[in-house]
Amino acid sequence: xxxxxxxxxxxxxxxxxxxxxxxxxxxxxxxxxxxxxxxxxxxxxxxxxxxxxxxxxxxxxxxxxxxxxxxxxxxxxxxxxxxxxxxxxxxxxxxxxxxxxxxxxxxxxxxxxxxxxxxxxxxxxxxxxxxxxxxxxxxxxxxxxxxxxxxxxxxxxxxxxxxxxxxxxxxxxxxxxxxxxxxxxxxxxxxxxxxxxxxxxxxxxxxxxxxxxxxxxxxxxxxxxxxxxxxxxxxxxxxxxxxxxxxxxxxxxxxxxxxxxxxxxxxxxxxxxxxxxxxxxxxxxxxxxxxxxxxxxxxxxxxxxxxxxxxxxxxxxxxxxxxxxxxxxxxxxxxxxxxxxxxxxxxxxxxxxxxxxxxxxxxxxxxxxxxxxxxxxxxxxxxxxxxxxxxxxxxxxxxxxxxxxxxxxxxxxxxxxxxxxxxxxxxxxxxxxxxxxxxxxxxxxxxxxxxxxxxxxxxxxxxxxxxxxxxxxxxxxxxxxxxxxxxxxxxxxxxxxxxxxxxxxxxxxxxxxxxxxxxxxxxxxxxxxxxxxxxxxxxxxxxxxxxxxxxxxxxxxxxxxxxxxxxxxxxxxxxxxxxxxxxxxxxxxxxxxxxxxxxxxxxxxxxxxxxxxxxxxxxxxxxxxxxxxxxxxxxxxxxxxxxxxxxxxxxxxxxxxxxxxxxxxxxxxxxxxxxxxxxxxxxxxxxxxxxxxxxxxxxxxxxxxxxxxxxxxxxxxxxxxxxxxxxxxxxxxxxxxxxxxxxxxxxxxxxxxxxxxxxxxxxxxxxxxxxxxxxxxxxx
Numbered sequence: 001x002x003x004x005x006x007x008x009x010x011x012x013x014x015x016x017x018x019x020x021x022x023x024x025x026x027x028x029x030x031x032x033x034x035x036x037x038x039x040x041x042x043x044x045x046x047x048x049x050x051x052x053x054x055x056x057x058x059x060x061x062x063x064x065x066x067x068x069x070x071x072x073x074x075x076x077x078x079x080x081x082x083x084x085x086x087x088x089x090x091x092x093x094x095x096x097x098x099x100x101x102x103x104x105x106x107x108x109x110x111x112x113x114x115x116x117x118x119x120x121x122x123x124x125x126x127x128x129x130x131x132x133x134x135x136x137x138x139x140x141x142x143x144x145x146x147x148x149x150x151x152x153x154x155x156x157x158x159x160x161x162x163x164x165x166x167x168x169x170x171x172x173x174x175x176x177x178x179x180x181x182x183x184x185x186x187x188x189x190x191x192x193x194x195x196x197x198x199x200x201x202x203x204x205x206x207x208x209x210x211x212x213x214x215x216x217x218x219x220x221x222x223x224x225x226x227x228x229x230x231x232x233x234x235x236x237x238x239x240x241x242x243x244x245x246x247x248x249x250x251x252x253x254x255x256x257x258x259x260x261x262x263x264x265x266x267x268x269x270x271x272x273x274x275x276x277x278x279x280x281x282x283x284x285x286x287x288x289x290x291x292x293x294x295x296x297x298x299x300x301x302x303x304x305x306x307x308x309x310x311x312x313x314x315x316x317x318x319x320x321x322x323x324x325x326x327x328x329x330x331x332x333x334x335x336x337x338x339x340x341x342x343x344x345x346x347x348x349x350x351x352x353x354x355x356x357x358x359x360x361x362x363x364x365x366x367x368x369x370x371x372x373x374x375x376x377x378x379x380x381x382x383x384x385x386x387x388x389x390x391x392x393x394x395x396x397x398x399x400x401x402x403x404x405x406x407x408x409x410x411x412x413x414x415x416x417x418x419x420x421x422x423x424x425x426x427x428x429x430x431x432x433x434x435x436x437x438x439x440x441x442x443x444x445x446x447x448x449x450x451x452x453x454x455x456x457x458x459x460x461x462x463x464x465x466x467x468x469x470x471x472x473x474x475x476x477x478x479x480x481x482x483x484x485x486x487x488x489x490x491x492x493x494x495x496x497x498x499x500x501x502x503x504x505x506x507x508x509x510x511x512x513x514x515x516x517x518x519x520x521x522x523x524x525x526x527x528x529x530x531x532x533x534x535x536x537x538x539x540x541x542x543x544x545x546x547x548x549x550x551x552x553x554x555x556x557x558x559x560x561x562x563x564x565x566x567x568x569x570x571x572x573x574x575x576x577x578x579x580x581x582x583x584x585x586x587x588x589x590x591x592x593x594x595x596x597x598x599x600x601x602x603x604x605x606x607x608x609x610x611x612x613x614x615x616x617x618x619x620x621x622x623x624x625x626x627x628x629x630x631x632x633x634x635x636x637x638x639x640x641x642x643x644x645x646x647x648x649x650x651x652x653x654x655x656x657x658x659x660x661x662x663x664x665x666x667x668x669x670x671x672x673x674x675x676x677x678x679x680x681x682x683x684x685x686x687x688x689x690x691x692x693x694x695x696x697x698x699x700x701x702x703x704x705x706x707x708x709x710x711x712x713x714x715x716x717x718x719x720x721x722x723x724x725x726x727x728x729x730x731x732x733x734x735x736x737x738x739x740x741x742x743x744x745x746x747x748x749x750x751x752x753x754x755x756x757x758x759x760x761x762x763x764x765x766x767x768x769x770x771x772x773x774x775x776x777x778x779x780x
Contacts, residue, residue, distance in 0.1 A: 011040070011054040011085040014064070018078035019107045019401065020049045021152040024138030026095050027180040028072050033093040036063045040090070044151040045099035046461070048106045054087055074109060074139055074291070078404065095175060098151040106150055107430075108143065108400050108459060111235050111377065113293040113323035115140035117178065122325050128167070131214055133326035134192045134371060138182045140291070144400055144435075145236045145375050146184060150459055154183040158372035165190035184371075188213070192371035194326065196220050199231075199360045205352035205368060217329050220367045224336065228364035229253050231341055231355055235324055236377030236396050236435070237348035238341025238355050240362060243334055250309040250337060256362045258344045262635035263311035265295045265318040265379065267338040269331050274319050277304040277335060283384050292397030293323035294380035294389075299649060310337060313630070313638075315645030318381060323397075326369070340378055345441050347448035350376040375455055376448065377435045385734050386741075391758045392732055393420065395436035400456065402430035403756055403766060406512040410776050413453065413464040413484070414768035415477040417497070417761035419636065421449065424765035425456050425464070431507065431769050432456060433757060440476040449480070468493040468772030470500070470764075472527035491779065495771040497526030497764070498537045499546045501727035504767030506543070508756040513543035513774070515723075517752070518715050520708055520740075523728035523760070524564070524617030524637065533557065535615030535728070536674060538711050540719060543774045550665075550672035550711050552619065553577070556610035558603045563618075566632050567639045568592055569600065570618050571625035576604045578677035580684055587628040616704070616730050619676055623700050626683050627693045637729065644733045646694040647701065660702035665710065672711060679703050705739035713747055725752040729760035 016025070021044050029042040029051055038055040053063060068077055114122070118135045121127040129135045136142070149156035164172060168187050171179040179185045186192060196216035197204035211219050220230050227249040229242045240257065242249040244266045254260065268274045271285050278298035280288070288296050295318040300311070311317045320338070322328045330336075340348045341359055349355045350373040355366065381393040391398075407429070414424040421437040434456060437449050457464070469481035471494050485492035495503075502519030511517070519539040528534035529548075536552025555577045563569040571588035575581075582589045582597060592600070603610050617640060624630050624639035629646070633639050661682040664675035679700065686696050712724050724744050731737050731753070741751045757763030 008056045009054055009087045009089075010057055010060060011052065011087045012060060013083040013085055014051040014053065014067070015047055015049075015081045015083075016051065016067070016077060017048040017080075017106070019074070019076040019109045021106055021150070022109045022138070022143050022183065023074035024072045024178075024180070024182075025049050025075050027138070027175045027177075028070075028075075029067070030093065030095055030175040032063060032066055032070070038063060039093050041094045041096045043096040043098055044106070044153070046106055046150060050099070052085065054090065072139070074112065076107070076401070078107070095181075098153055106152075107402065108147055108150065108152070110292070110397050110399055110401055111142050111145050112140050112291045112397065113321075114325050114328070115291075118325065119328065122328060129187050131329060132188050132191075133194050133217065133324070133329055133369070134184070134186055135325045136182060136184045136186075137178045138180065139178070141182070141184050142235055142371075145373050145377050145396075146371070147459065148374050152183060157183050158374050159184050159186070162186055162191055192369050194367060194369040196365060196367050198365050199363050204366065205356040208368075208370070216367060217326070220330060220365065221332070223365050225334070229256070229362065230365045230367055231359045231363040232326070232330065232338075232367045233352070233355070233369050234326070236373060236375070237350040238359065239338045240341050240359070241330075242337045244310055244337045245305045245307055245334060247307045247309055250307045253337060253339070253362075254309065257339070259339075260634040261312050261638060262344075263314050263316075263318060264337045264339045265320060265381075266306065266310060266335045267320050267322060267327065267331060268335045269333060270321065273333065273335065274298070274321070275301075277301055277306045278317055278319055283387055287382065287384060287389065288319065288321050292380065293321055294382045294397055295320045297381070297383045297392070306335060313642050313645070320379065330367075338379075345439055346444045347438055348376050348378050375435065375452065380436075383732070383734055385737060385753070388755045390732070390734065390737075390754060391756065391762070392760065393436050393762055394422070394433060394757055399435040400432050402432045403508050404510075405429050405431055405507060405770065406510050409770070409773040410465050411462050412769060412772050412776060413457075413467045414495075414765040414772055415467060415469045415481045416765035416768070417470055418472070418475045418477060420758070420760050420762040421445075421477065422762050422765050423449070423453060424769040425460065425462055426769045426773060427460055427462055431766055432460065433766060436762060446476055446480065464488070464490060466491040466493055466772060466776045468495055468768045468775070470494070470527065470768070471496050471529070491776065493772045493775045495768040496529060496546070498523070498534055498539060498728070499541055500764050500767030500771060501759075502539055502541045502546070502725050502767065503543055503771050504757060504763045505725040505727045505752050505754060505759075506541075507766055507770045508754065509752050513770070516540050516542040516719075516721060517723045517725045518549075518712050518719075518721050519546070519725045519727065520712070521728040522616035522730035524615055524730075528614075532612040533615060535613065535617055536619065537614070538672075538708075538715070540715065540721065543770050544778075548671055549715055550674060552614040552616055553673050553675045553677075554612040554614050555618075556604050556607065557613045557618070558600050558610050560609075560611045564621075565634075567621040567625035568631040570622040572597070572600055573604065574619065574622045574676065574680050575684070576601070578680045580681060586626060586684065586687065587631060588625045591625075591631040616728075620730065622680070623683055623696075626680070627687055627696050629693060640730070640733065643697050644701075644735055646697040647735050650735060650738050659699050660706045661699050663703060663707040665707070672714065674707055674711070701733075701736050701739055704736060705743050708740050709743040709747055712744060712749060716749070722748065723750045723752065727754065727759050727763075731759045
């Protein structure tokens with residue numbers, strides 16, 4: 001490509017930051033330079049993409065405008081810096097080799113669903129990649145899960161051992177081809193392969209069997225149709241798959257996996273299939289079909305073919321569409337359970353050998369492939385609220401795209417919480433949230449956690465200057481953080497759990513922290529500064545600190561965490577605290593033996609082996625038990641989830657003040673206390689009068705929303721603050737979130753809800769990180 005020299009020629013160096021590697025940005029720049037007849041070059045480095053461009057000023061201006069306005073669909077440009085250079089008089093524009101740098105700020109693209117072009121080729125009999133399960137291009141396919149180092153080049157991915165055939169190499173080196181520098185580029189002749197084997201076949205994980213390619217996929221489909229359970233190696237790990245319409249298949253999967261009630265996710269072929277099992281509105285359809293392809297919680301459609309065992313007792317079902325070519329080849333009109341390939345509470349399995357060793361007791365067969373997964377990455381889970389994503393698990397499709405912070409930060413590692421763990425690495429203006437790690441309850445998860453930390457730090461050449469953890473002394477992450485800090489002789493910082501939740505909500509909305517907010521944080525468990533278990537908190541907070549302005553009245557939790565799995569105990573605790581007798585006609589009392597009742601009563605009276613709790617999550621559990629929804633649980637928040645499930649979609653009655661129960665509020669000198677005793681008494685009265693559970697549930701949700709609005713109004717009068725941040729796992733309940741947000745907005749408040757990171761502990765590390773950065777700055 002040539003450019004005529006003129007006396008007005010200028011040359012500039014552009015540095016483009018953001019997600020600009022692995023998304024076809026260099027060929028886009030090449031084509032743009034060709035369109036405007038400019039000279040220079042483009043390449044990747046640790047900061048993103050560098051461009052040197054030479055031509056007349058007005059054309060350079062047009063080029064720079066088009067660079068941003070016409071960027072590739074997967075690119076996200078954060079910033080473009082311009083540096084003037086002396087013209088060289090060159091006449092060609094070329095793509096140059098990547099530049100390695102000591103500091104890496106380039107943003108790594110997440111794994112993304114197969115694009116329409118590749119999907120069309122996948123089912124085109126005349127295409128050389130017809131039915132090839134690893135078809136991809138610069139607009140789709142694996143990224144984060146295969147990247148070992150930055151800059152993002154094939155040699156730094158798990159595709160490095162697959163030498164391209166002449167046809168693939170020609171595409172890879174052609175700037176006009178859709179697969180130009182598509183690092184996972186491959187075809188049936190030179191790329192990864194898939195094979196099928198029965199469980200227990202020796203050496204099948206490393207030595208492909210005779211059942212390969214299309215025959216392997218056909219064999220897996222037959223096994224699934226026969227009700228068998230198949231372990232399918234995917235993008236970020238293995239799925240356990242079975243026929244979602246078969247009670248027998250789903251029951252066997254539950255028994256083998258040790259998953260009693262917790263819902264399974266379901267994959268369906270297309271939107272029409274999704275609509276057969278769930279209600280799907282236009283916003284939900286758009287998100288289901290998005291390049292992120294998360295699991296989306298949808299309200300179940302009554303009478304569908306879906307087995308009731310997929311999500312027992314739950315009004316919602318998690319649905320996703322296929323996102324890899326292998327999925328499209330595997331699934332037909334029958335929905336499939338697609339759940340993480342692991343035993344319950346362990347990390348998802350990503351390697352063939354580990355799958356053969358660990359998953360064989362769970363499955364009847366394996367569908368393996370030989371493209372290594374470097375970073376395990378579970379499916380993301382979201383809901384829709386007010387037209388925006390409400391993340392519940394942020395992982396594949398989103399990780400590791402960062403939260404851009406409103407201020408520059410030091411390099412710091414925030415370790416997250418104990419449940420639904422993610423961690424966060426800060427650098428420059430970014431907070432890089434990890435993929436979903438899981439519940440930190442065993443050594444296997446702790447090992448996966450450490451490996452994920454090492455991977456993210458390695459990608460960004462990051463050496464944390466401090467590590468920040470939760471206040472809870474018993475968390476595995478607290479112990480891990482202490483050892484990590486000691487080994488590197490760096491400061492160990494701590495952030496209170498609910499302060500971190502509110503700080504995370506502030507950070508994702510770009511608040512600089514100069515003005516505090518009213519933070520309402522409702523969850524199940526968080527260690528308080530007084531040693532109690534908090535969870536019904538209203539804070540005045542910024543990044544530097546917080547004041548506890550109000551909280552739910554303490555009740556005794558008998559046996560501590562043991563009560564969490566027995567909501568009937570929580571109900572008895574609230575009845576005792578409210579001075580209400582334990583009537584045998586109440587479901588929690590009937591669920592508790594006389595001997596246990598005597599022990600519990602003694603514990604409440606003496607405080608022996610109890611812990612004080614202000615948890616709103618536990619109050620939801622108690623109400624669920626009182627109205628007979630759930631007396632014991634087998635997974636976290638099951639009772640509260642089923643309580644919400646009694647309500648129709650965002651029922652207007654929930655927002656009707658006349659239908660709400662009423663909390664008492666009083667001032668104890670240190671702040672306002674929210675007393676649930678009148679609510680408990682009203683619930684018991686309604687139960688005894690035979691009021692329908694769904695009516696009681698609606699009145700209870702409304703009561704919580706009303707008391708939040710009342711407290712915030714009092715605090716605005718006291719402080720002048722009019723911004724409220726809602727965080728904590730309880731606010732994953734969209735009925736409560738909607739009722740609360742509407743009441744607050746009706747009183748003129750600005751309301752911050754989560755849209756980027758989860759309201760649950762999956763978003764905790766973001767808040768820890770910004771709090772830790774402020775603490776680190778204050779030490780200097």
